[in-house]
Amino acid sequence: MRTEYTIPVRLDAKTFRRFGNFDMLRLRKKWVRPVLFAVILVAFAFLALLTRKEQSGMIAAVLLVVGLGLPLVYFGSFLSQMNMQVDKYHLDPPRRVYTVKLNFDGVHVTNNQQSESQVDVSWKDVQAAFRDRKCIYLYITPVRAFLLPDGQADCEPEELWAYIEKHIGSKARRL
Numbered sequence: 001m002r003t004e005y006t007i008p009v010r011l012d013a014k015t016f017r018r019f020g021n022f023d024m025l026r027l028r029k030k031w032v033r034p035v036l037f038a039v040i041l042v043a044f045a046f047l048a049l050l051t052r053k054e055q056s057g058m059i060a061a062v063l064l065v066v067g068l069g070l071p072l073v074y075f076g077s078f079l080s081q082m083n084m085q086v087d088k089y090h091l092d093p094p095r096r097v098y099t100v101k102l103n104f105d106g107v108h109v110t111n112n113q114q115s116e117s118q119v120d121v122s123w124k125d126v127q128a129a130f131r132d133r134k135c136i137y138l139y140i141t142p143v144r145a146f147l148l149p150d151g152q153a154d155c156e157p158e159e160l161w162a163y164i165e166k167h168i169g170s171k172a173r174r175l
Contacts (some may be wrong), residue, residue, distance in 0.1 A: 004103040012094035041067025059108035123167040
């Protein structure tokens with residue numbers, strides 16, 4: 001196994017959206033509260049209908065509209081924000097965004113936008129790494145990750161994943 005790997009990352013809209021879905025919906029489980037909200041309001045709407053009082057139909061309708069409408073707005077807003085970020089970062093067509101170097105010392109990221117300085121993180125400070133079917137998500141903080149799409153490193157994807165697993169151990173997980 002080599003001691004240094006270089007990944008000049010070209011990011012595309014599809015990879016970015018897949019990461020956004022993973023980060024918000026699977027890792028952070030941001031879907032739970034809106035769904036719970038919808039279930040509670042739908043249950044109250046059903047209970048209102050069971051009372052069979054004069055205004056129960058209207059109350060049930062309002063509860064259903066709010067209970068189903070707000071989660072739809074929440075998820076629609078999330079998808080809209082993802083599209084705005086794709087446009088903001090000009091990811092369609094794909095473009096080079098940063099270069100990641102992995103070596104014995106840790107993770108070193110050079111941003112292709114000159115406005116940001118280099119990021120250096122030792123292996124012990126890396127928060128987590130997740131391997132999906134086409135990309136590695138390398139979290140250097142709980143809220144900041146670098147994407148390492150397959151086929152962009154100077155090695156095979158499984159070799160790169162094995163190198164990361166070797167350095168961070170149980171903090172590396174396959175999806």
